Every structure is written in C-alpha cells, then in structure tokens.
Amino acid sequence: MGKKLLLEHDHVPGINSYSVYREKGGYASVEKALKTMTPESLVEEVKKSGLRGRGGAGFPTGLKWSFLAKPPGVERYLVCNADESEPGTFKDRYLMERIPHLLVEGMITSSFALGAKSSYIYIRGEYFYVAKILEKAIEEAYANGWLGKNILGTDFSHDCYVQIGAGAYICGEETALLESLEGKRGNPRIKPPFPAVAGLWGCPTVVNNVETIAAVVPIVNQGGEAYAQIGIGKSTGTKLISASGHINKPGVYELELGLPVEEFIYSEAYCGGIRGGRKLKAVVAGGSSVPILPAELILKTAKGEPRLMSYESLGDGGFITGTMLGSGGFIVMDDTTSIVKNLYTFSRFYHHESCGQCSPCREGTGWMEKILHKILDGHGTLADVDLLWDIQSKIEGKTICPLGEAAAWPVAAAIRHFRSEFEDYVKNPGNIQDVKHYYRLNNLQPA
Ligand SMILES: Cc1cc2nc3c(=O)[nH]c(=O)nc-3n(C[C@H](O)[C@H](O)[C@H](O)COP(=O)(O)O)c2cc1C
Structure with a gap:
C-alpha cells in the first residue's frame, strides 16, 4: 500500500467524532496556519505543493487561489463543491462520511488563506445523510473554538455553512452551483467573469472540490515541498479513486499518483483483479465523461510504456489513444460488457x-x-x-x-x-x- 495522507485514519473507530479526530492530530493545520503563517505564505505553500484540483479538470489550486480578486471592503467566499454526481464517482462521499472533520479543518485553513469570513459546503441532495454528518462536525468545531469569532484568540473569524442541493448533475458545474447556492435555477453562467472575480453574490469566490480542500490539511502540516515529493512529476500527492465495475474489490482507494494502472487493477492491495478471473475489456478511468479506453490502451500507452495513474500518463496520446484522470471514478469492464x-x-x-x-x-x-x-x-x-x-x-x-x-x-x-x-x-x-x-x-x- 502506498502513502496515505487523507485516509490514514479512516478505519479508526469513532474517527467521525471530534474527540477521536483531535486525538489523531486533527485541527493541527488550523493551529499552524493561524499562529505561524500569513494568508500569503499559505497560498505559497499550496503553490509549492503542486496540488491540482481534484474535481476533474486538475487546475493548479495555488494558482487558482492567487487569482482571487481582493477589492477592499468586499467579502470573499470559499465554496466547497460536494455535488459529486459524475457516474462512477463516490470518493467525496466516503471522505465526508468517514472523516467529516478533515473537510471542516480544510475549509477553515483554506478560508484563512483566502481571507474568507464565510464558507459554504454545497452538497448534493442525495447525500442528505452526509449533510447531517457534516452539520454535526461543524457544530463540534464551533463548540471547540475552531469556528466562530476570533479563532484561537486571533483576528480571524469564520463561519461555515452546509447547503443541500436538489440533486442535479449540472449543479456540480461551478457557476451553476453558485446560481443554485443563491437560490436560483442551476444554469451555468457565461465566463468571464470567472468566480475569482465575480462569484457568489457577485463577490470574489474560490470553488474547490472536497478532496482538494481536504488535501490542504496535510500540505500545511508537512509543508508544500514535502507534499510535492509524493507522486510523480506534475501529478503530486495522493489521489482518491472510487473503483467500481467488474473487479473483485470495489471501493475507495487512496493511492500515490504514479501507481501503474495494471497494479491498481490487479493487485490485492487495490482492486484485486477482474471478477471470476475474466478478461479485462475496457476502463472508464475518471468518471463517465472521460473517454473509454480498451484494455490494451489502459494498461499501456500507444508508445508501449506502462500507463500510470497520473494526469500526464492517463492523458498521454490525447483523446486518440489516451484519456483523463478526471474525477477519479474508475469503472472497470470485463469481456461480458456491451x-x-x-x-x-x-x-x-x-x-x-x-x-x-x-x-x-x-x-x-x-x-x-x-x-x-x-x-x-x-x-x-x-x-x-x-x-x-x-x-x-x-x-x-x-x-x-x-x-x-x-x-x-x-x-x-x-x-x-x-x-x-x-x-x-x-x-x-x-x-x-x-x-x-x-x-x-x-x-x-x-x-
Ligand atoms: C457538468 C459538470 C459537473 C461537475 N460536477 C462536479 C462535481 O460534482 N464536483 C466537483 O468538484 N467538480 C465538478 N465539476 C467541476 C467544477 O466545475 C469545478 O471545476 C471544480 O469544482 C473545481 O474544483 P477543483 O479546482 O478543486 O477541482 C463539474 C463540472 C461540470 C461541467
């Protein structure tokens, strides 16, 4: 098994509660950020980490944060995209359900970096029970002084809210999400202006995926450079993959980026091979939107190199012989599939x-x-x-x-x-x- 940064404690009994999460070192990133860092230095750490958005497009997170407009006297917002409707993708649900405080911690630390006094977690309606888990975690964070006025005696005050959507895939698109959050029909907006300039209620806004925001916690705890050492090339860190289809062990896995696809599908540590020992036919590697690849092209690139679980390697060959890492929804199909x-x-x-x-x-x-x-x-x-x-x-x-x-x-x-x-x-x-x-x-x- 590779390195785990997000799911290290996912099987610890009671990890969804504040007390156990705190015992395991939870909320250290908030302490470190508020007491020893400035918002600017935190953005720099995220830039150094090479973290790329985990919602699908893989845009560099630090760069996105540095685009956030800061007109004086105007509110800024952080919005967490927990809409997760892409078929085959269920990694954010797992993270929020198992370790809700990791997301809450990431929301606070990231909001400090962005100078946001309020943040929103927009969660799809079908995850109603997960929204309740998050609301409880937020309540516990308030009760223990991690949210609210003058956190840890500093000037930084922050409120975090959960907003439940009505269950529409389009509301995962960031501008449709913002429309929906404002109480309107979730129709995407024409860009520009981008949310970094005119987002929620016309104010500068960063929209990030659940996993992206959670990854800020280990980045702050261990430093951006250390995070950048994990993974491969420009695919730094770890990635949550929700694996489904004709495999022996479907589920959510955290893997170090750069793991060979073949090892991911066949090793006991991950998918455990194809059910009934059947032949692999095809894989949709990053949620239903990304191009399907036949077995020979998912295991090896057209150049004959082993295909790796990374943005670059999965993308090798463009859409002719390659695909995308996308949202990490890995759907495996055996030779019985039409x-x-x-x-x-x-x-x-x-x-x-x-x-x-x-x-x-x-x-x-x-x-x-x-x-x-x-x-x-x-x-x-x-x-x-x-x-x-x-x-x-x-x-x-x-x-x-x-x-x-x-x-x-x-x-x-x-x-x-x-x-x-x-x-x-x-x-x-x-x-x-x-x-x-x-x-x-x-x-x-x-x-
Ligand atoms: C139709 C559509 C649905 C999307 N659904 C999601 C989603 O459920 N979760 C998500 O994080 N991003 C989704 N995205 C991508 C978001 O628009 C946005 O790029 C992402 O939230 C940015 O976060 P990141 O930079 O952390 O990846 C979707 C995009 C489109 C076009």
Whole structure:
C-alpha cells in the first residue's frame, strides 16, 4: 500500500467524532496556519505543493487561489463543491462520511488563506445523510473554538455553512452551483467573469472540490515541498479513486499518483483483479465523461510504456489513444460488457441532466440517446453510427459549460475504439435478444 495522507485514519473507530479526530492530530493545520503563517505564505505553500484540483479538470489550486480578486471592503467566499454526481464517482462521499472533520479543518485553513469570513459546503441532495454528518462536525468545531469569532484568540473569524442541493448533475458545474447556492435555477453562467472575480453574490469566490480542500490539511502540516515529493512529476500527492465495475474489490482507494494502472487493477492491495478471473475489456478511468479506453490502451500507452495513474500518463496520446484522470471514478469492464449498452446508459444520463440552455447540448444529447436506443432495439443502420459521430462532434466546444463535452466525449471514444461493436448490432439485429431483458433489469423506459 502506498502513502496515505487523507485516509490514514479512516478505519479508526469513532474517527467521525471530534474527540477521536483531535486525538489523531486533527485541527493541527488550523493551529499552524493561524499562529505561524500569513494568508500569503499559505497560498505559497499550496503553490509549492503542486496540488491540482481534484474535481476533474486538475487546475493548479495555488494558482487558482492567487487569482482571487481582493477589492477592499468586499467579502470573499470559499465554496466547497460536494455535488459529486459524475457516474462512477463516490470518493467525496466516503471522505465526508468517514472523516467529516478533515473537510471542516480544510475549509477553515483554506478560508484563512483566502481571507474568507464565510464558507459554504454545497452538497448534493442525495447525500442528505452526509449533510447531517457534516452539520454535526461543524457544530463540534464551533463548540471547540475552531469556528466562530476570533479563532484561537486571533483576528480571524469564520463561519461555515452546509447547503443541500436538489440533486442535479449540472449543479456540480461551478457557476451553476453558485446560481443554485443563491437560490436560483442551476444554469451555468457565461465566463468571464470567472468566480475569482465575480462569484457568489457577485463577490470574489474560490470553488474547490472536497478532496482538494481536504488535501490542504496535510500540505500545511508537512509543508508544500514535502507534499510535492509524493507522486510523480506534475501529478503530486495522493489521489482518491472510487473503483467500481467488474473487479473483485470495489471501493475507495487512496493511492500515490504514479501507481501503474495494471497494479491498481490487479493487485490485492487495490482492486484485486477482474471478477471470476475474466478478461479485462475496457476502463472508464475518471468518471463517465472521460473517454473509454480498451484494455490494451489502459494498461499501456500507444508508445508501449506502462500507463500510470497520473494526469500526464492517463492523458498521454490525447483523446486518440489516451484519456483523463478526471474525477477519479474508475469503472472497470470485463469481456461480458456491451460497450453500446453502456454508452446508452451514459447518454441517457446526460440527456436527462442537460440544463437545456444551449441547443447543441439540449438537442444533441437527446438525439444521441434516441439513436443509441434505435441501434439497441435492432433498427439501427450504418448511417446511424456516422450520424452519432457527427452529432457528438457538433456539441464539443459549442456550449456555455463543459456538460456538452462530458456527453460528447464518451460517444466519440466508444465509436473510435469499438466501432465494430456498433456495426455488429446494426448488421446482426437478430443477435440482440437480450435488449428487452436489459430494459427490464435496469428499469428503463425506451426513449
Ligand atoms: C457538468 C459538470 C459537473 C461537475 N460536477 C462536479 C462535481 O460534482 N464536483 C466537483 O468538484 N467538480 C465538478 N465539476 C467541476 C467544477 O466545475 C469545478 O471545476 C471544480 O469544482 C473545481 O474544483 P477543483 O479546482 O478543486 O477541482 C463539474 C463540472 C461540470 C461541467
């Protein structure tokens, strides 16, 4: 097992309580930051650490923080993105459920760095019970003097709130999240202005993922340089991966970035191999939006080098032969999997979740779902496969927010790597006997 920075104590009984968390060294980063650091020096430490946002895009956190506008007399906010709706991704839930104080500690330390008097944890509605766990942790933090006025006798005062969303994938997009937090419909905003300039209620705001904010705690405790020594190249530190699908040991794992993908899938310390000793067929490495890769390309790059769990290595080859680390939702598929059915499920999701503001996304996601349904129903043509390709290519880059890309990329990658499977459905509709059973099994209504 590699180094653990976030889940070191996740199995300690009672670690979700303040007393046990504190016994294990909890809240030391707040003490260190408030007593020995300035907001500027803390931002520098985060820059030195090389931490990249864990929400999906991997943008350098320290750099993002340094963009935060600081007009005099104007409030600034930290908003934690706990919407976690990307299919295959459930690592933030695990962290918040198991070690809620780690997130609360990260919120306080990060808010000190940003000069934010208030912060919000925006959590998806389906995680209602996790919101309750967080609210309890926040109450305990207030009761023990880590939140409220003049924390540890310093000038720094801070309030932290939990806001529950209504369960919409689009509200994970940072500007839609801010709209929703303001009580409006969660439609993404046109950027610029970016949240760093005009975010929550028009004030400068940083939006960060749960895991990003939690990672600030070990960075402050051990220093940015020490953190940067962990991992590989520009993929520093550890990463939480939620592994699911046809593996022997699904779950949430913390791994040091740079671990070979093969070791992650097959070693007993992680996924424990493919169920029933079957053959690996494909992997969606970073949540449903990222391009699917066939077994040969997920285990090795097109150059023949071992593929590693890192931003660079997974991205090697661009979208032609590579993919993305994304949100860390690692979905493993064995040789019994139908790529077309899997894609239909994803496409159905994106169509349902499109906010409808932009025509290419609103209409395109619907068309893609319908065409996939037609193919699965045994009525597809080869022209439909080409049409599917054409539609996805007309969504990418033509929408206000990247939900369009999130819907288009899986379609492009599935056709690129598994075109023969689509053609097989079209040419041999007689073989599609299990489709109705599949609908029944998954409680799906044909489009
Ligand atoms: C449709 C859509 C859904 C998203 N959902 C999430 C999410 O659930 N959690 C998250 O942290 N980021 C999500 N993001 C990314 C956020 O917009 C934003 O980049 C992220 O919260 C920034 O945090 P980070 O820099 O710490 O990664 C989503 C983006 C899009 C386009």
